[in-house]
Amino acid sequence: MSEPIFNIERVSYRYSDKYIGLRDINMRVEEGESLAILGANGSGKSTLLKILAGLAFPSQGKITALGRPLTPDALAGDFSCFFRSKLGFVFQEPDVQIFCPTVWDEIAFGPLQLDMPKDEVRQRVEDTLDMLGIKGLRDRQPHHLSGGEKKKVAIGSVLSLNPDILLLDEPTNGLDPRTQVWLFELLEGLRRFKKTIVMATHDLSIAEDLTDRVVVLNEEHTVVSHGRPAEILRDKDLLLRVNIIHEHTHRHGDITHIHSHGPFASHDEHDEKQT
Template identity: 40%
Template structure:
């Protein structure tokens, strides 16, 4: 792994206020999903503003790609091209009369030609599912749409790192799930994602690395399992254990199941329970997961396939897939946690169709394959356009 961002003994205090950061030191690897976790006032937002030079440490260094940040105007422009920041309140980031002009602002300042700007804006809006919104005034968008428009404006700069301050705040559960799926899609394409949150459920199941903060200091930097299974750390940060982990801990303490690797999802908890009760799925008929690339498959073909397979459950992952389902009036059984829910249905003999953008198709096969290797079950995963299992078939 390549270290992308480093924080070396960072100190900072706002004027006439106590220190917001005191001796913060940790590093972030390229391609990681990182959650800065802590209660309000822990220093999360201040630390995020250090990442692209909005704030300069009073002591210590921030390094990007091994080079210390410089704070002259020219250097900061380059830093902010590489490190994009999406604020908690999208209204503070959207200022132009139309969505197109807002997303085009960054490329225009980079000196792109009109043709390049048009292509970049189209690509960025497509990535966040806002194609067709070019002429819409930002103030007429919903909260979730505003968040996506702000992300599109940041994506137009083609950053290596995307930073989000409380990305799911003000969003309803469905909107929050949609947004996190978008962040996963961007991460799979190679973008490093950093978020701040006090939502322990989100941080535990989503992040590769958790930076636990309290009162401006790092209590621990490590894997979600290291952080959230340490009750002393959680208590010190005034947080609570994620629900699935709390249930698992209670079951183990009552000797109702064996102590195994800490589950990060309902699927993993169910699998652990079944192993403890000696109920393997060997010999039982398991369902199939059919994966449809909505970027490469026509709506008519999808509708015809659904009509021919009326017993299949249907789930959609990613904005483009959900937009297609809404546009074509496809009834969805799963709209979040789609891969895990498809696996859970397969374990009780039910088959599912999973609609997803092309960039996420390999992720689906990998995710199911990982589950099968860990559990010993064999769930067939096939592509919509073939009757034979994919070469990457799970199991």
């Protein structure tokens, strides 16, 4: 088997030596695969992505990235530049990510850091603004944008780098339907280009349609199952147990929604196909 992009062995992580973020995780990410991390709130999805991105380091266990140990020392040396040029991370909260005075600067920042010629940077920024449909926002202050607009800028600032490895934390959160469809198509395209994609999501249709493998975390912060999306998403007991679906969650084809069975229930249950 070829060298994985990431290999995680018995990794645990505690915040402030106290609060458990992850417990005894084993996981490989292969080159060119698209992987979803599913789990309830607080199960450890974002923590796991931060560990993969080298933004947090295991309290126990070890991680390698691109065949090298991912340690504070490695990221203080030569490996850092190489690793950072390969990897793009879209954070769950765009506010953490954006910091430039204008949207244009935000999207140009990564390519400029890579010492790309100015003309090429300009072209990349234009292409990215165009692709995201945010040309009109180019001179705006990122911090003054709406949540969804900020998310688009954060995604753009990563895409303009054209990284081989993409880590996406809840990429569809807060996006309107048109932008969600756009992101679906984009992820599909990136997958065809054999980019390595790891995303944390609550969106079961993304996991089903856009990934090769799903890793499930439980509320004790450890991996309880992994496998092909069709297999995992068919396992209703597992999804209920780990609090990814509720018994009032219903799936229609590839659309999941939750409806109340309380006084405001208005849903016709006759034609439901439950998974």
